[in-house]
Amino acid sequence: MRRLRVLRSLVKDSLETITHGSKKYHIWMAFLTLVMLVGMYCYSVQLEHGLSVTGMTDRVSWGLYISNFTFLVGVAAAAVMLVMPTYVLKDIDFKQAVLIGEGLAVAALIMCLAFVVADMGGPSVLWHMIPGIGVFNFPNSMLAWDVIALNGYLFINISIPFYILFMRYQGKEPNPKVYIPGALISVFWAVGIHLVTAFLYQGLQARPFWNNALLGPRFLASAFAAGPALIILVLAVIRTYTEFVIKDKTIKKIALVVTVAAQINLIMLISELFKEFYAPTHHSESAYYLFFGLDGKTALLPWIWTAISLNVLATVILTFHKLRNNFKVLFFACFILFVAIWIEKGFGLIVPGFIPGPYGKIAEYTPTGIEIGVTMGIWALGAFVFTMLAKTAIGIETGKLRYNKKKP
């Protein structure tokens, strides 16, 4: 009973925090709402006319939505890089970052699910995918695995921070016996969601561009670079605009994680390029299309070369301690790394899988305005959810939000 009352008051208090803030905060939220509304409008157009309003065709049947989905799974998985040291290795430096990281994971997962739904031809029969009610092709279909993995991860990442915040809200210390097992599971789970998502592509013998053993590990490396890079950027913003204290030491440690992951990622990229171009086979054509274009079709060239240059530049910057310890440079490096991986692991990975087609047909893909609108709407949704979560979490952590002790 008491718990319920605490919960009710927590909800009320957090609503209060969410709806109150500085002018900048309100402008930010209004902006996000506007983008979401535009996205919703675009989605309603898509619902009415079908996926024909997107740039996808029978030849390139996955596009921007699935690209973003793939990338965001990585971002979600990356929260674990912060969870592990804090909870398990008891390294307190990360503690503040963890709640933010998990909030980010929740937002990223919500975006993932939204992208999957946006990509479905029949959202009205989505219940066919619900285990128990629908028919689930488990364990054969990797997509079925992915549905379970993503939802499970979402559950873990909601419940752990919720438990911690709920205790803090009442002024109690969260009991490590409760949350450490959860944290441990989430560590394995995070690696799991990412591998499963990689296997989704890796397991298709029809698409040689994806059907390669390095895809899974490379997913992990790039995720552990892009995710923490985003966390650093977010922490930088939070540090500037709220009184939430994040020590330099914390950011530096996360930067180290980003650096190592970015370096490994680069090594794997080199290995991949070597395999594709040293002794090119028929199966290297997708890579050729991606990096050099085929038959004068070069839509992805500017993107991938931007991505590669940014990637290399960021990794070089991060590798030098002097540069990395200068926060301005660090934030810049994190930003370009994030963009680079978004391109590389988003449509730089998905689209070339379909080009050339099974019989060598080269049909290019360009997203339409509607598609871009929906995509931006979903990103705005993610940012919106994250802002709300972070604001409440920060309120509780800084002690501003507390359960009213006058009540029993």
Next chain:
Amino acid sequence: MDNNNKKWFSLNLSNKKKQEPGTCECGKTSEGCNSSGNDHLRDADFDAAVDATIAEERTKDGFEQVFDVQMDRRTAFKKLTASLLIGAGAVSTSCSVIAGDETKEKAQIDWEEQFKGNYKLMTRDEKESTVGRLVRSYQLRTGKNISMSSKNAEEDVLFGYAFNISKCQGYMDCVTACVEENNLDRNSQMEYIRIHEMKDGKGFNFNEADDNYYHEVPAEGHFYMGTQCFHCDNPPCVEVCPVQATWREDDGLVVVDYDWCVGCRYCMAACPYDGRRFNWSTPEVPEKEVNKNQHYLGNRLRKKGVVEKCTFCVQRSRVGKNPACVDACPTGARIFGNLLDPDSTIRWVLENKKVFRLKEDLGTEPKFWYFMD
């Protein structure tokens, strides 16, 4: 197809030029080909299907049990109107007396269709009642009757296909026949079959082939090769579907339940042969061109956002006929039949010609062979 033996319901407007009533084009002897017997079967199926919806008889499937209340209401108003409707012979929406009930019935059908189960897992009765609902729903919407079968695979049948590269001249009559037979979306010009035009002397070089030509054929110095879904015996598309909306039937046909598909298009990514098509928008077939001889797993009308593919014309092949493409081909390049029948033409081809399949290294075991004279 089986226009002969028609009953009251057949309002088949689609003209089947190549139809020779009573004969069988499959070129097989005895066992595999017993089209007249099958015709009766189909009619029986259909009657049963109509019964299931229109007559008062209540065959409950799982969902109907859950939504029992609606069933009762439905039965009640059906009792009131059924005789009227059937008596009238045809139903038109302009019939004001029963319009209210019709709207209700339509809503009822839509509701039940929305929450029905996966066809693959349905019992015989459930299959018949969904087919009955679909027939009824079409009748309510357009005032026209269609026949829809839910005929299962027959025993000792495994369908296979062979393609004679020496004979094909690229006329694309097969493509046209396929579009008409299978009610393919005219709007997006969907085609299951692709004919690849290749240059002589370059071998099977798909990279330089053109699968979208608009000129007179056969073009000098070229040869032609058709592809479609190969009905793999180990189909990767089936493995990946998260909801089992696509599967391999016992006679080897790889089919899709259009009502169960959620449109994730994972199967399209998994197919190494470009065998699948997606309905990017609502498919459009002019009412008078609709082929009204349908099968639940075959050429029934699709909706937007679902995947479809060649079914070796399940509505034809399961009643002992050839797929439309085979019959339409003017050069005789296409051969279809039962792989388990030692006397079938397809067996003769496999045993006497030097056949090969595409991308055999992938282990998909297509049931579609190529050969040359």
